[in-house]
Amino acid sequence: MGMIVQKFGGTSVGSIERIQHVADRVMSEVQKGHQVVVVVSAMGKTTNQLVDLAKQLTSQPSKRELDMLLSTGEQVSIALLAMALQEKGYAAVSLTGWQAGIKTETVHGNARIIDIDTTRIHQYLQAGQIVIVAGFQGVTEKGDITTLGRGGSDTTAVALAAALQADKCDIYTDVTGVFTTDPRYVKAAKKLEEISYDEMLELANLGAGVLHPRAVEFAKNYQVLLEVRSSMEEESGTTVKEDVSMEQHLIVRGIAFEDQVTKVTVQGLPHELPMLPTVFTALANRGINVDIIIQNTTNSGAAAVSFSIRTEDLPETLQVLESFKGAKIEYESQLAKVSIVGSGMISNPGVAAQMFQVLADKGIEIKMVSTSEIKISTVVSQENMVAAVEALHTAFQLDEKAAVRS
Amino acid sequence: MGMIVQKFGGTSVGSIERIQHVADRVMSEVQKGHQVVVVVSAMGKTTNQLVDLAKQLTSQPSKRELDMLLSTGEQVSIALLAMALQEKGYAAVSLTGWQAGIKTETVHGNARIIDIDTTRIHQYLQAGQIVIVAGFQGVTEKGDITTLGRGGSDTTAVALAAALQADKCDIYTDVTGVFTTDPRYVKAAKKLEEISYDEMLELANLGAGVLHPRAVEFAKNYQVLLEVRSSMEEESGTTVKEDVSMEQHLIVRGIAFEDQVTKVTVQGLPHELPMLPTVFTALANRGINVDIIIQNTTNSGAAAVSFSIRTEDLPETLQVLESFKGAKIEYESQLAKVSIVGSGMISNPGVAAQMFQVLADKGIEIKMVSTSEIKISTVVSQENMVAAVEALHTAFQLDEKAAVRS
Numbered sequence: 001m002g003m004i005v006q007k008f009g010g011t012s013v014g015s016i017e018r019i020q021h022v023a024d025r026v027m028s029e030v031q032k033g034h035q036v037v038v039v040v041s042a043m044g045k046t047t048n049q050l051v052d053l054a055k056q057l058t059s060q061p062s063k064r065e066l067d068m069l070l071s072t073g074e075q076v077s078i079a080l081l082a083m084a085l086q087e088k089g090y091a092a093v094s095l096t097g098w099q100a101g102i103k104t105e106t107v108h109g110n111a112r113i114i115d116i117d118t119t120r121i122h123q124y125l126q127a128g129q130i131v132i133v134a135g136f137q138g139v140t141e142k143g144d145i146t147t148l149g150r151g152g153s154d155t156t157a158v159a160l161a162a163a164l165q166a167d168k169c170d171i172y173t174d175v176t177g178v179f180t181t182d183p184r185y186v187k188a189a190k191k192l193e194e195i196s197y198d199e200m201l202e203l204a205n206l207g208a209g210v211l212h213p214r215a216v217e218f219a220k221n222y223q224v225l226l227e228v229r230s231s232m233e234e235e236s237g238t239t240v241k242e243d244v245s246m247e248q249h250l251i252v253r254g255i256a257f258e259d260q261v262t263k264v265t266v267q268g269l270p271h272e273l274p275m276l277p278t279v280f281t282a283l284a285n286r287g288i289n290v291d292i293i294i295q296n297t298t299n300s301g302a303a304a305v306s307f308s309i310r311t312e313d314l315p316e317t318l319q320v321l322e323s324f325k326g327a328k329i330e331y332e333s334q335l336a337k338v339s340i341v342g343s344g345m346i347s348n349p350g351v352a353a354q355m356f357q358v359l360a361d362k363g364i365e366i367k368m369v370s371t372s373e374i375k376i377s378t379v380v381s382q383e384n385m386v387a388a389v390e391a392l393h394t395a396f397q398l399d400e401k402a403a404v405r406s
Numbered sequence: 407m408g409m410i411v412q413k414f415g416g417t418s419v420g421s422i423e424r425i426q427h428v429a430d431r432v433m434s435e436v437q438k439g440h441q442v443v444v445v446v447s448a449m450g451k452t453t454n455q456l457v458d459l460a461k462q463l464t465s466q467p468s469k470r471e472l473d474m475l476l477s478t479g480e481q482v483s484i485a486l487l488a489m490a491l492q493e494k495g496y497a498a499v500s501l502t503g504w505q506a507g508i509k510t511e512t513v514h515g516n517a518r519i520i521d522i523d524t525t526r527i528h529q530y531l532q533a534g535q536i537v538i539v540a541g542f543q544g545v546t547e548k549g550d551i552t553t554l555g556r557g558g559s560d561t562t563a564v565a566l567a568a569a570l571q572a573d574k575c576d577i578y579t580d581v582t583g584v585f586t587t588d589p590r591y592v593k594a595a596k597k598l599e600e601i602s603y604d605e606m607l608e609l610a611n612l613g614a615g616v617l618h619p620r621a622v623e624f625a626k627n628y629q630v631l632l633e634v635r636s637s638m639e640e641e642s643g644t645t646v647k648e649d650v651s652m653e654q655h656l657i658v659r660g661i662a663f664e665d666q667v668t669k670v671t672v673q674g675l676p677h678e679l680p681m682l683p684t685v686f687t688a689l690a691n692r693g694i695n696v697d698i699i700i701q702n703t704t705n706s707g708a709a710a711v712s713f714s715i716r717t718e719d720l721p722e723t724l725q726v727l728e729s730f731k732g733a734k735i736e737y738e739s740q741l742a743k744v745s746i747v748g749s750g751m752i753s754n755p756g757v758a759a760q761m762f763q764v765l766a767d768k769g770i771e772i773k774m775v776s777t778s779e780i781k782i783s784t785v786v787s788q789e790n791m792v793a794a795v796e797a798l799h800t801a802f803q804l805d806e807k808a809a810v811r812s
Contacts, residue, residue: 016462050482056422057486058493065492068500069485072478076456079475080463086471087464094474098504099549120549143505143526 001033002167003125007040007135007157011174012231013077014044023084025172025231026130030090035125037164039135039157040081042073063108067137067147071097074134074153081132092130095120097137098145102156104138110149111138113156116163133160151212158215162222169224171211172231177238178203178210180398181255185386188399191237192253194244199253202341202375216240244343251344251351252396255389259382260311261291261335263367266321267304268328275303282320288313291337292370292377308337308368308379335367336385339377340392352376358395364388407439408573409531413446413541413563417580418637419483420450429490431578431637432536436496441531443570445541445563446487448479469514473543473553477503480540480559487538498536501526503543504551508562510544516555517544519562522569539566557618564621568628575630577617578637583644584609584616586804587661591792594805597643598659600650605659608747608781622646650749657750657757658802661795665788666717667697667741669773672727673710674734681709688726694719697743698776698783714743714774714785741773742791745783746798758782764801770794 006029008022022040029036050069054061061069078094085092101117124131135153138146148155154171161169176191178200183189195203197220204213210228219226219240229237244253269275276295283290292308309317311333321329345351352369355376359366364387368379380388393399412435414428428446435442456475460467467475484500491498507523530537541559544552554561560577567575582597584606589595601609603626610619616634625632625646635643650659675681682701689696698714715723717739727735751757758775761782765772770793774785786794799805 016459019463053422053482053486054489057425057489061489062492065485065488065500068488068502069482072481075478075481076459076475079471080459082471082474083460083463083467086468094471096474096551145502 001035003035003037003164004029005037005039005157005161005164005166005169006172007153007170008038008172008231009153009174010041010044010047012172013040013081016080019043019077019080019084022081022172022231023088023090026081026085027088027090030130036130037121037125037160037166038081038130038132039153039160040074040077040132041135041153042070043077043080046073046076064144067108067145070147071134071137071145074136078132078134085130085132090130091128092132093124094132094134096134097156098139098143100131100133100160102133102138102159104140104146104148106140106142106144106146108144108146111140111146113138113148113159116159118160118163121160121164149214151214154212154215155218158218158222158224158226161224162218167225168227169219170227170229171215172229173210174231175210175228176230176233176235177228178240178254180253181389181393182257185257186255186389186393188390188393190398194239194241195253196244196343197240197242198374199244199341199343200240202339202372203254203256211240250342250397251348252340252342252392252398253344254341255338255392255396255398256341257336257338257385257389259336259385261308261337261379261382262311262314262331262333263306263308263335263379264314264317264321264329264331265304265306266324266327266329268326269303269324270326273324275305278324279305279321282323283317286316286320288317288320292368292379294368294370306368308335332367334382335379336382337377337379338385338388338392339375340396341375342396343374345374345376354395355392358391359388362387362391364391407441409441409443409570410435411443411445411563411567411570411572411575412578413559413576414444414578414637415559415580416447416450416453418578419446419487422486425449425483425486425490428487428578428637429494429496432487432491433494433496436536442536443527443531443566443572444487444536444538445559445566446480446483446538447541447559448476449483449486452479452482470550473514473551476553477540477543477551480542484538484540491536491538496536497534498538499530500538500540502540503562504545504549506537506539506566508539508544508565510546510552510554512546512548512550512552514550514552517546517552519544519554519565522565524566524569527566527570557620560618560621561624564624564628564630564632567630568624573631574633575625576633576635576643577621578635579616580637581616581634582636582639582641583634584646584660586659587795587799588663591663592795592799594796594799596804600645600647601659602650602749603646603648604780605650605747605749606646608745608778609660609662617646656748656803657754658746658748658798658804659750660747661744661798661802661804662747663742663744663791663795665742665791667714667743667785667788668717668720668737668739669712669714669741669785670720670723670727670735670737671710671712672730672733672735674732675709675730676732679730681711684730685711685727688729689723692722692726694723694726698774698785700774700776712774714741738773740788741785742788743783743785744791744794744798745781746802747781748802749780751780751782760801761798764797765794768793768797770797
């Protein structure tokens with residue numbers, strides 16, 4: 001008997017029928033003798049509908065009031081799930097973020113959790129109750145409601161698991177686990193039995209989309225054992241933990257990719273302006289997220305810098321850059337980023353060379369490269385994206401059954 | 407310059423356009439230099455939609471969880487109204503019941519307000535902010551969300567006005583004020599300029615539906631000056647206060663009526679059962695609301711009791727009564743209750759006699775009578791209801807212009 005935190009996303013609680021199904025999932029853990037804390041998101045499209053209401057009133061809603069508005073979505077879900085469990089004969093109680101003691105900084109729309117006072121949750125658990133907590137929300141010291149931003153419910157679940165010293169945190173989602181790459185694009189994609197926090201973090205940041213990076217970081221810091229699994233199917237999912245047993249055998253654990261990438265190159269800035277801080281401070285001030293950055297020196301000795309952005313940010317990026325007198329700007333859109341991730345790279349030199357060779361063999365031109373200890377990213381043209389992923393998936397032995405145990 | 411509490415009901419905030427209109431109403435008071443606290447209900451049919459969701463899960467939702475669910479409705483409204491005011495350039499902040507310091511008993515679904523800690527509201531008002539408070543909700547000492555039951559937002563507004571010692575509490579609604587009788591049925595109905603708390607209380611209890619009786623009671627206890635007025639039209643409404651200037655001239659201030667009344671008569675209960683406590687305890691335990699009660703003694707000396715109920719409660723009432731062995735039950739449906747209300751009655755004997763004469767002159771049979779200090783109620787057949795109201799409206803000089811000043 002132990003304590004489990006379960007998290008169900010918006011799709012999993014998207015209708016009355018699905019909420020009843022979630023109740024079944026919760027009950028099956030209770031029947032095993034576990035204490036269960038459940039974190040839920042807002043039902044289906046609720047959050048978007050609430051944002052639409054606000055947008056009808058103002059193009060720039062106050063973030064405090066937006067948090068006040070959006071936090072109602074999870075409050076509806078927790079009450080309904082509690083009712084569903086009670087109807088099935090189980091003792092359950094719902095708690096909003098503030099009732100669950102989730103204290104955050106005073107940053108509306110994207111608050112970080114500072115502390116969780118678990119007194120009330122513990123009282124209910126000790127009284128034999130299933131505790132249902134609203135994800136994505138907390139409260140400031142002053143008593144204002146905050147939301148945690150994207151992936152906030154994952155973060156709530158992991159933070160609660162850490163604060164309660166739960167044995168496990170199960171993240172229920174609409175896929176059966178973490179895959180070697182996106183199975184919607186690559187048929188050979190395989191579900192991973194295990195993955196390390198660091199690998200998951202790189203995959204999450206690269207847009208694998210299963211788990212929010214903030215939640216993974218939190219789990220790593222507090223060594224919370226995670227399992228990513230399907231809310232619809234019974235099969236076991238992917239465990240995320242510190243040490244992964246197959247690390248030695250599998251150099252590359254997954255391949256992430258995203259399209260809609262644009263490469264921008266700037267040169268010719270006035271000499272009195274230091275190139276890198278000038279450009280990237282200006283972009284950051286406009287909230288433009290820059291990914292890969294490469295500094296070149298041209299033959300003439302003039303400084304040039306290239307970087308990648310999401311294509312949707314291109315118009316604003318050009319606007320920023322054009323404000324610099326004399327700047328010469330080039331850009332190339334319809335690109336994609338393809339990255340291989342694996343902690344095995346640390347002890348295996350030559351992985352980058354192998355990656356480049358695989359792409360070269362397929363006649364795929366590499367337009368940018370960026371590396372970290374456990375990740376190598378390349379930018380290629382969008383039309384080559386899937387071919388690149390497939391070739392790398394095969395070359396790094398991810399197609400093979402041996403790589404996977406599920 | 408003073409402090410005003412304004413309350414807007416669900417219809418008044420039923421759409422984005424209406425919320426913008428409410429914002430205009432709030433701004434016009436701010437422009438006059440007043441400090442303004444606004445209480446709002448949930449948008450339009452939101453509460454019913456939330457109840458429907460719960461009913462899909464369980465026929466008897468836990469009252470705690472239902473409060474958790476329903477309280478989101480007002481939270482959406484307050485956030486949207488704050489945004490609407492901010493968009494128009496006004497400083498506004500929204501507060502849920504618990505944030506506004508509204509403490510209630512631990513009675514879910516129908517909690518009474520125990521105390522209001524106005525510290526936070528005062529801080530915002532002093533900082534020049536418009537404070538928007540969620541109606542209908544509060545929080546228990548333990549930190550659970552409660553709702554105040556029917557008419558709860560009216561109660562919130564009046565209680566806040568009392569706690570803040572506001573100069574005035576304006577209840578905005580979809581009618582222009584309190585009328586001598588329902589203008590939808592009686593063309594001669596006139597809007598009253600003033601009405602006393604006691605008269606309003608009798609009219610509210612009798613189904614006039616403009617103001618909830620709990621709110622009126624609260625206003626009377628704390629001497630809160632109320633005005634009932636239209637959220638759509640500019641004209642002034644009806645003031646509700648302790649002493650009404652026209653009291654001496656107007657014996658009857660209003661005529662209330664409701665159809666769907668059924669009269670039930672019971673006799674022949676076993677001798678060992680005390681009639682009145684037995685019958686009415688059994689009915690109360692089933693939540694059946696009994697209105698007029700008349701105890702008779704038949705010629706044979708057997709005890710008999712007659713009472714009126716809402717016709718919708720008839721099946722359950724019969725079920726309760728039939729459980730008493732030997733009980734002889736009669737009932738008559740398709741009845742209506744017509745009541746005259748006015749504090750002038752106290753000093754004017756013979757009002758009841760006059761009422762009976764007016765009805766007799768019209769050939770209307772009176773089936774039950776009940777009186778209080780400022781009210782006389784009669785039960786008549788449903789088909790005579792409007793004729794009775796019209797005759798009484800004329801007889802007690804309510805048709806005349808002199809009775810009204812608006």
